[in-house]
Amino acid sequence: MTLSEQARTVDSPWNRYSERLPRVTHRTVSVNGITMHIAEQGEGPLVLLLHGWPETWYSWRHQFQALADAGYHVVAPDQRGYGGTDRPEAVDQYSILHLVGDAVALIDALGEQTAVVVGHDWGAPVAWHTALLRPDRVRAVVGLSVPYRARTPAPPIGFMTQRFGAGFYQVYFQQRGVPEAALGRDLPDTFRRVLVGASGDGPAPIPIIPEGGSFLDLMPHPERLPSWLTEEDIAAFVEQFARSGFSGGLNWYRNIDRNWELTAAWATARITAPALFVTGDRDLVRKFGGPDMIAALPKWLPHLRGVIDLPGCGHWTQQERPAEVNAALLEFLKAL
Numbered sequence: 001m002t003l004s005e006q007a008r009t010v011d012s013p014w015n016r017y018s019e020r021l022p023r024v025t026h027r028t029v030s031v032n033g034i035t036m037h038i039a040e041q042g043e044g045p046l047v048l049l050l051h052g053w054p055e056t057w058y059s060w061r062h063q064f065q066a067l068a069d070a071g072y073h074v075v076a077p078d079q080r081g082y083g084g085t086d087r088p089e090a091v092d093q094y095s096i097l098h099l100v101g102d103a104v105a106l107i108d109a110l111g112e113q114t115a116v117v118v119g120h121d122w123g124a125p126v127a128w129h130t131a132l133l134r135p136d137r138v139r140a141v142v143g144l145s146v147p148y149r150a151r152t153p154a155p156p157i158g159f160m161t162q163r164f165g166a167g168f169y170q171v172y173f174q175q176r177g178v179p180e181a182a183l184g185r186d187l188p189d190t191f192r193r194v195l196v197g198a199s200g201d202g203p204a205p206i207p208i209i210p211e212g213g214s215f216l217d218l219m220p221h222p223e224r225l226p227s228w229l230t231e232e233d234i235a236a237f238v239e240q241f242a243r244s245g246f247s248g249g250l251n252w253y254r255n256i257d258r259n260w261e262l263t264a265a266w267a268t269a270r271i272t273a274p275a276l277f278v279t280g281d282r283d284l285v286r287k288f289g290g291p292d293m294i295a296a297l298p299k300w301l302p303h304l305r306g307v308i309d310l311p312g313c314g315h316w317t318q319q320e321r322p323a324e325v326n327a328a329l330l331e332f333l334k335a336l
Contacts, residue, residue, distance in 0.1 A: 013084070013239070014039070017058075020232070024064050028084065031105035032098070037084030038106070040075045042068025045139075046112045047333070048103060049076040052121020052145070053249045054183070054194065056083040056240045058233075059120065062322030063329070070330055077106060079123065081248020083240045094251040096259040099126045100133050107137055116333060120144040120318055122252055131273045132266055140274040140336050142329065144317040145285055147277055147293055148300050151267045155257040164288065169207035169215055173253040180246045182214035187238040193219035195234070200282040200314035201226040207284060228320050275301040276332045278325060280313025305332060 014026035014037075024041045039057040041064040049060040057076040067074045078085040080102055081094060088094070103126060107115050116139050119127030124143035131141040152159050161171050173179050183190050196202045197219025205218050225231070277297060279286065286293065298304050308328050310321050318325045 013243070016239075017236070021061060021064060023068065024061075026084075029106065029109040031109050032101045034080060034086035034088070034102070036080075036086070036102065036106065037078045038075050039064070039077075040073065041065070042071070042073050044071040044073050046107065046110060046115040047072045047074050048106065048115045048117045048127075049074065050079060050103065050117065050119040050123030050126050051076065051082070052119070052123045053252065054191075054237070054241065054246065055121070056237070058236050058240065059316070059319055061233075061319075063318060063326060066326040067329065067333075070333070072333065073110075075106070075110060077102075078240075078244075079126070081244070081251060083244055087244060087248040091251045091254050092258065094248070095255045095262055096125065096129050097133075097262055099252070100130045103127075103130045104134055104137055113137070114139045116140045116142070116336070118142040118144070118329065119146075121146055121315070122249075124148075128271060129263070131271045131275070132269060135272055138273050140276075140332070141271065142276045142278065142332065144278045144325070145280070145283055145315055147279070147289070147297055148271060149293075150296065150300060151260065151263065155260050157257050164206075164208055167209040167211065167213075168288075169209060169218075170253055170256065172209050172215065173250050176254075179215060179250055182216060183246045184241075187241055188234060189221060190216060191234050191237045191241075192222055192225070195229055195237075195316060195319075196222040196226060198284055198315040199226065199229075199320055200280060200312045202314065204282050204284045204287070204314050206287045226320075228316075228322075233319075270299075271301050272303060274303045274305055274332075274336060276305050276308070276328065277301075278308045278310070278317055278328055280310045280315065280317055280320065282312060282314045283317070284315055305335065 024039050028035050051059045056078050060076040064074050081087045117127040124146035128148040131138040160168050193216050313321045
């Protein structure tokens with residue numbers, strides 16, 4: 001019995017996706033001291049798909065078939081703190097070194113020497129830093145939504161507080177328990193607001209939270225879902241976050257200053273792997289990232305193969321524009 005056949009026979013909470021994604025199989029692997037849930041499909045060179053916040057492997061649902069059909073082994077983990085993967089309690093267990101360590105250990109667990117690493121939102125910094133810290137293990141790297149950013153001259157949380165105020169969402173997320181309570185109060189409402197609000201179909205505001213408010217105050221409750229998002233999709237995220245809660249993912253934000261300290265040795269290093277960046281022109285990251293966000297990329301990515309700007313697309317790049325993202329990935333992969 002193959003690993004894929006074994007994965008199909010396991011009675012697990014992921015079996016509910018078998019009708020929608022019949023060729024995607026699920027299993028757990030031991031990596032870097034934790035147990036990690038992965039979804040996978042296909043055979044061939046390894047492509048890792050790393051999700052962001054607040055997402056899971058499911059945010060890549062539209063990419064599995066296209067990449068597998070093109071001859072790739074597609075693996076999308078629930079990253080540390082999310083979904084079916086372990087959620088260490090200590091905040092310092094979510095540093096960028098832990099997250100890169102998870103990605104490299106996953107490549108090892110899958111029996112491969114290298115992988116193409118693709119990341120969206122928070123998954124993009126993990127992808128960029130995996131390529132930066134372990135260039136021997138990364139054939140190529142793709143970032144969606146969040147570009148590689150040079151190290152700031154001072155710890156980032158103070159820098160962001162000075163620039164945007166204490167209401168900036170990454171500063172607000174430093175509080176323990178307060179964001180979790182607000183986000184977890186009504187999960188269906190949370191995912192409707194966040195997924196629509198930050199998309200090209202929503203207001204996609206600069207995320208500055210009003211005093212005494214919550215992250216959800218930035219995202220009005222939508223009257224209807226856009227065409228790229230279904231009630232089944234909302235239910236999938238609700239089920240997964242009902243299991244995991246929000247603390248694990250928010251702990252990534254709580255390591256921003258720690259990551260700044262840990263990566264000092266790579267302050268002027270460049271990412272040498274072939275690279276691609278995909279963004280939407282209505283992505284909220286564009287609104288607070290500054291005018292040099294994309295212009296600076298060639299300096300740090302000397303083998304940048306291109307920047308793809310998707311008109312009308314918001315933050316959830318591969319969910320909002322799956323056909324365009326798949327085409328971009330396949331063209332990039334074919335040229336490697």
